[in-house]
Amino acid sequence: MMKKSEVNYELYLVTDSTEKILGSRDLVEIVRKAVEGGVTIVQYRDKDSDAAVQVANAKKLLKVTQAHGIPLLINDRIDVALAAGADGVHIGQDDIDLPTARKMLGDDAIIGVTACSVEEALTAARQGADYVGVGTVYATPTKENAKSIIGVAGTREVLRALHQENREVKAVCIGGINLSNVERVNFQLSVLDSTRLDGVAVVSAIIAAADPKVAAKQFRHSLAHPPPFIGALTQTNILDALSQQTPFLSVIERVATQNPLCHNMTNTVVQNFAANVAIAIGGSPIMSTQAAEAVDLARLGGSLVVNMGTVTPESIAAYITAAQAYNAVGGPVVFDPVGAGATGLRRATVKKLMNEAYFDLIKGNEGEITTVYGVTDVQQRGVDSGVSTSTLEEKARLVRDLALREGCVVLMTGKTDVISDGRRTFTIENGHEFLGSITGSGCTLGTTIAACLAVAKEDKLLAAMAGVLFFEIAAEVAAAKPGVVGPGTFGIAFLDSLYALRNVAVQRSKDGVFLAR
Numbered sequence: 274m275m276k277k278s279e280v281n282y283e284l285y286l287v288t289d290s291t292e293k294i295l296g297s298r299d300l301v302e303i304v305r306k307a308v309e310g311g312v313t314i315v316q317y318r319d320k321d322s323d324a325a326v327q328v329a330n331a332k333k334l335l336k337v338t339q340a341h342g343i344p345l346l347i348n349d350r351i352d353v354a355l356a357a358g359a360d361g362v363h364i365g366q367d368d369i370d371l372p373t374a375r376k377m378l379g380d381d382a383i384i385g386v387t388a389c390s391v392e393e394a395l396t397a398a399r400q401g402a403d404y405v406g407v408g409t410v411y412a413t414p415t416k417e418n419a420k421s422i423i424g425v426a427g428t429r430e431v432l433r434a435l436h437q438e439n440r441e442v443k444a445v446c447i448g449g450i451n452l453s454n455v456e457r458v459n460f461q462l463s464v465l466d467s468t469r470l471d472g473v474a475v476v477s478a479i480i481a482a483a484d485p486k487v488a489a490k491q492f493r494h495s496l497a498h499p500p501p502f503i504g505a506l507t508q509t510n511i512l513d514a515l516s517q518q519t520p521f522l523s524v525i526e527r528v529a530t531q532n533p534l535c536h537n538m539t540n541t542v543v544q545n546f547a548a549n550v551a552i553a554i555g556g557s558p559i560m561s562t563q564a565a566e567a568v569d570l571a572r573l574g575g576s577l578v579v580n581m582g583t584v585t586p587e588s589i590a591a592y593i594t595a596a597q598a599y600n601a602v603g604g605p606v607v608f609d610p611v612g613a614g615a616t617g618l619r620r621a622t623v624k625k626l627m628n629e630a631y632f633d634l635i636k637g638n639e640g641e642i643t644t645v646y647g648v649t650d651v652q653q654r655g656v657d658s659g660v661s662t663s664t665l666e667e668k669a670r671l672v673r674d675l676a677l678r679e680g681c682v683v684l685m686t687g688k689t690d691v692i693s694d695g696r697r698t699f700t701i702e703n704g705h706e707f708l709g710s711i712t713g714s715g716c717t718l719g720t721t722i723a724a725c726l727a728v729a730k731e732d733k734l735l736a737a738m739a740g741v742l743f744f745e746i747a748a749e750v751a752a753a754k755p756g757v758v759g760p761g762t763f764g765i766a767f768l769d770s771l772y773a774l775r776n777v778a779v780q781r782s783k784d785g786v787f788l789a790r
């Protein structure tokens with residue numbers, strides 16, 4: 274039997290013998306290939322075969338796993354595990370209870386338990402489970418009777434609770450994990466210091482794969498590498514940036530000279546103004562809301578704004594397809610959860626989008642950011658911000674905590690903007706009240722930030738701050754212009770000011786005041 278301390282849970286293969294997934298192929302051969310490809314632990318899961326068949330299969334599988342020094346566990350059946358001499362069992366909430374299983378198998382056996390909730394996970398941990406299988410992360414045809422789909426957010430809650438208990442118990446997640454989401458899910462579940470994911474459990478994405486060895490190899494590769502949207506961080510010192518302004522201007526200059534694609538999925542009211550803002554700062558706007566072209570657009574090196582102005586089944590599906598396409602190539606995605614707390618549909622949409630995609634930056638007013646954080650008792654008046662009751666310090670803590678939890682940049686707009694990447698938190702006092710009197714100023718701030726992110730991926734906080742300052746200083750300049758008397762004249766002057774500021778940045782660059790990277 275394998276020593277428990279040597280078990281690696283990184284890529285946990287759960288088998289399936291059904292027609293739907295295994296088909297007519299030979300289970301032992303499939304597992305052999307998967308193990309050769311890098312699976313680190315195997316669970317034999319067979320809900321249909323008789324005990325004698327299960328014992329025979331388990332013995333064959335054991336030869337394969339033992340040859341590679343990895344453990345074999347048996348799903349549900351303690352008798353089968355004992356008869357075959359397997360390394361342990363995996364039990365669900367409806368199987369023989371953990372204390373009994375432990376008595377039957379002894380201390381050296383590996384025993385894992387399925388946990389759908391914090392309570393189930395903590396109970397398993399306290400009763401001495403070696404690991405918990407947390408899920409169901411995503412609905413999956415492999416287990417149609419799954420009790421609860423808890424998503425990335427629910428899974429993270431369970432991991433955090435386990436961590437707070439300070440238990441030795443290991444954790445893997447399960448349900449719908451495949452090669453197109455494993456990098457993101459692994460990142461989303463491991464980003465917090467206070468959660469720890471020891472591995473991912475997979476059925477169909479390996480068992481039903483055309484080549485299980487290749488699939489397993491690809492999983493191991495994905496698990497060992499950060500997702501494309503994380504990229505390679507360079508150490509930009511943002512305090513230098515603040516004192517010199519130079520890096521901010523450099524970001525603006527890069528937008529003006531590189532003309533990044535600004536892909537906006539936004540509501541019809543704002544499209545015209547957002548496109549004009551994008552052009553004024555040097556971006557190349559495209560206002561497509563079509564999922565069908567998002568994959569092609571994502572390859573053009575720009576960035577995406579998902580403005581949740583419209584929430585229909587079609588628009589939600591399109592937001593997800595587009596965000597995932599940008600995630601796949603490392604193109605920045607800005608999420609504007611418009612009116613997030615206003616309706617149940619919008620709250621559910623926020624949850625769904627955050628579950629299915631990664632957002633490099635989340636921007637919103639206090640109510641929206643509070644909703645995204647998950648405080649459900651905030652009822653917003655409409656899509657505009659309500660009256661704030663929290664102090665600046667409380668806002669800063671919320672923004673920082675959300676950024677930490679999601680591993681992204683969070684911007685809370687308001688009279689004082691608060692921005693954080695979890696490690697660094699700043700306030701910005703610029704802007705003008707006229708911005709609140711024209712349609713789409715929040716949406717076009719998203720457009721401006723997205724353009725900056727596209728050209729300065731190495732420090733997303735710096736890029737986003739450059740975008741905010743660019744936008745808000747242009748508003749101040751515009752409001753101070755002679756002839757600007759109200760929202761109408763302001764709107765026109767604002768576009769001119771953005772354009773003028775951009776030219777200042779380009780001119781300073783040409784003069785050698787700073788060197789664009």
Ligand code: 3NM
Nearest residue numbers: 408409413415416449475476477
């Ligand atoms: N247990 P696939 S979900 C066996 O939530 C199993 O406990 C689950 O299959 C749980 O990787 C699941 O093909 C099936 O989505 C996972």
Ligand code: MG
Nearest residue numbers: 349364365368
């Ligand atoms: Mg079971």
